[in-house]
Amino acid sequence: MPIPYHVAQRRGARPAQEDTWCVASLPGWFIGAVFDGHGGAATAEYAARVLPRKIEQKIQRFSPAQALREAFAETSGEVERQTDDGAAALAVAVGQGRITWANAGDCRLLLVTADGYTQLSADHRLDNPNERQRIENIGRGEIRDPYLYVGPYGLMVTRTLGDRLFEPAGVTATPEVGERLR
DSSP states (O other), rough: OOOOOOOOOOOOSSSSSOEEEEEEEEEEEEEEEEEEEEEOOOHHHHHHHHHHHHHHHTTTTTTTTHHHHHHHHHHHHHHHHHOOOEEEEEEEHHHHHHHEEESSSSOOOOEEEEEEEESSSSBTTTTSSHHHHHHHHHHSSEEEEEEETTTEEEEEEEEEEEEEEGGGTTOOOOOOOEEEEE
């Protein structure tokens, strides 16, 4: 059964668009993902090209949640060897009667119904108390709200693909994963 979806994109105040998205229909699965690039577009563009294929390879062997975790880790590791930029990322897999998502950053997954909407994903930024505590416990970056600094570079998200310069301060590609019945 086809899954209806809608994508809207706006550049904002930056001189170049660093965000992208992708959708893929796999046997029994619909995959969608958005990537909010920062510091350049290379990570977002790379992830949009490879993440659906990685999920497809893994979803045959692992649970959907594990497939998404593994795909995020692989993609981030590959991109870190190519560039210093990064991208917040959110991917959703719809199949087998459920919705499974993985989020690293501040992209948002909303479940829209006739009664309104529910935010399914959590934002990974310093204004999230759990994320702030995790970063403070590591203690290798300087927090100047709303940014985490490593040297002269600041980052608002605490989870992201890429951004290898921020790994020592606790920024990770490990997504938060959720699931619910469709």
